[in-house]
Amino acid sequence: MIAFLLAQTIAITGGTVYPVSGPKIENATVLIRDGKIAAVGANVAVPAGATRIDAAGKWVTPGLIDAAGQMGLREISAVDNTNEASLRGNEVAAAFNVLEGINPASMLITVNRMEGITSTLAVPGGSLIYGQAALIDLDGATIETMRIKSPAAMVADLSEGAKGAGGGSRAGVAARLRRVLNDAREYATRRADFRRRQIQDLSASAADLEALQPVLRGELPLVVFANRRSDIETALRIGKEYKLRLILAGAAEGWMIPDEIAAAGVPVIVEPLDNIPSYDALGIRYQNAALLAKGGVKVVLMETATENTRDLKQQAGNAVANGLPWEQALRAVTLTPAEVFGVAGQYGSIEVGKVANVVVWTGDPFEFSTGVEHVFIRGRDIPLRSRQTELLERYRTLPPKY
């Protein structure tokens, strides 16, 4: 049975396909075989025996990727024993990888994937260096089957939230991060001395310093939360000093310096609907995503309320309303995050050979009037059911039948 399912061929026919990697194709067919995209185009022959999905009048896009949530790590925010995202008491938690904390049975997964979100970055919480984030598909009974890439990024914080780890000063935070990175460098050349304790105390454990090596080698990106312009500039400075693959997150005042960010080749993950001023970012505004993109910055969008990761669509729509071109907004929730986390060879667009994460919509994915018709994750036609749809059915007529 499993072999049969895997061998199943699905043809999504007649829809308007937005491959993201190229221009939209009208009346096109997307062929899915063995969980991969086997063909896409206007003149694709549908093999006999393929399961046909009629998408006439529908829109077909890659599954959406949310770039910053805690899916599987945070069942109920306010209930501590359902939270797995943070390694308590460790301000430098570079060796902490969230993957084994992820609960594949989380209710949040079914609720959000049926709205078109097919993959998310599961991000740790913390204070200075949070740990390692994992990129996951929102389908699978085990973390092995959900995993796309782990670690996908190291995560650190240079915003107001990290001040405690820097003795109460932003300058202290930056100095501490540099000290950790310096120590990681030193550790890499003197592992034997470290083990024999023939080295002065380093600022983190061996495991944490070891975990930072791929970051220092530029292999693993470092996501840095920073919102104030000067914090963003500190992040860029540190990125340059250590030749890191930097990704900015938050970046509320990034709109002030798009040229600087673009010149550094640093992508930015923003939450378009964030516009409430705080002393961390008095210049925060709705136009951030649009202004960054206009300045040549690679923009990725996020929805940080994990239970409502589905509102990533609304985030994108509002980014468009505030000036981000629609095509760039769609890219910012599909191919761009795939590129930024190094999986664009497999994810983020509808191209032959890529993983078949595909959504069939009744219209523009960002519009409230649009419904989801089909969600394919790794080629599986996901049931559009969740605990919430079951509640709806139970209480559709009152009194309920228990």
Next chain:
Amino acid sequence: MRRSGVQQMKAAVIVAIMVAAGCASGAARARSGSSPAPATAAAAPAAQAAAAQDTSSAIGPQYPSTYKRHPNPPVLIKNATIMTAAGQEIQGGSILFRDGRIVSVGTSVQAPSDAVVVDGTGKWVTPGVIDVHSHIGVYAAPGTFAESDGNEATNPVTAEVWAEHSFWPQDPQIPLAIAGGVTTIQALPGSANLIGGRSAVLKLIPARSVQEMKFPGARYGLKMACGENPKRVYQNRGPSTRMGNMAGYRAAFIEAQGYRRRWDKWNKDHQGDPPERNLRNETLAEVLRGNIYVQNHCYRADEMLQMLDLAHEFGFKIRSFHHAVEAYKIGDVLAREGTAVSIWSDWWGFKEEAMDGIYENAALVQQAGGRVVIHSDDPGGIQRLNQEAAKAMYHGRRAGIPITRDQAVRWFTANPAWVLGIDSVVGTLEPGKMADVVLWSADPLSVYAQALQVYNDGWLVYDRNDPAHQPKTDFTLGQP
């Protein structure tokens, strides 16, 4: 304020101060010491009528509204799609307002010679957005402890505090909400307490004082809160359980019953000295008299039913449950009781008592005959209540529940006006109503729509294309 995790990393301070916030209710007194400023007789606020019931223990007007209508030329918006929230969606429609009052709405409205004419071609018009659940001004940005004035979390019953005494009119969140089309809010105390205090119903306009913003003639609300918040905040001194919560409300209202009796007697016979005033009981007695509306933060269906029993025990009405993520489980009861629900479109799961939130909550309650309001409880959400209503409408429709566009617009206009008891004054686009009007760039039920112009009582308080009409608070001056 519910957000956590990554957002917490980004906005730790705001999240931290909001921990105990998040619920609202209000009670209002209908004393008419301040007069509204309608220039046309048609619209003398109905809220004034409520004053007749006022047999309050207080002597004389308290903290009166000093609201004055801003003088403006008449305005005609022509050739727009006008969603009246009174049953009509008029294509190619025009709306004329003068001296703060809507004069006419329709397809053949003539502009007087002195009117400012606004071309509404390709645009939409709705009534001003009303948010019945806001902590703007009492939990002001930039969100430090210094601005954390929403929860008097020193006693589980603080009916004596009034949100208006915390309200900071220079909160930079105010212009953001105005830019989202909001013209009236109910600013509420937070939900740390069983009984949090009085709300303030405010015109959302630039002002030096909260008094200048107080909606003329509007009643107060009384904020009450069920469930997790009070029992968490007071777990060491009590209440620490839901049964403790119920005992707390009952004890407070029993005391208020005695207070009310003493004052009612004295008001009748004026024998001897008047009873000693007690601010806590004064507010609760007004609730018992029906002059202050109960605005009750309550998530779970079973708890809402407990609160309805409480209201029956003491003979008051609950005007609206707030948050009410499980309202759809008891839509029939809510309709029968005449209690509205003020809810989000899709918030769920951020706390245990919010686990059962579903997209179709609004639609199911509407279908059951209940009164639905989309509220924010959030300085971000207040800027897009139209979007939240759209989400709830379309999800209802996809579930086969036939919600009309007019009903969806009522969710953020006419229905919240009813919850605040000002529905005869604002909430729809009908002649005689106060000219709270929003011009949208597109269908307001689209994600791409933005408020282009916002008129509050006829005053152009926001124009997206004219910096001269984009108010800034003092706080924002000189900032990036």
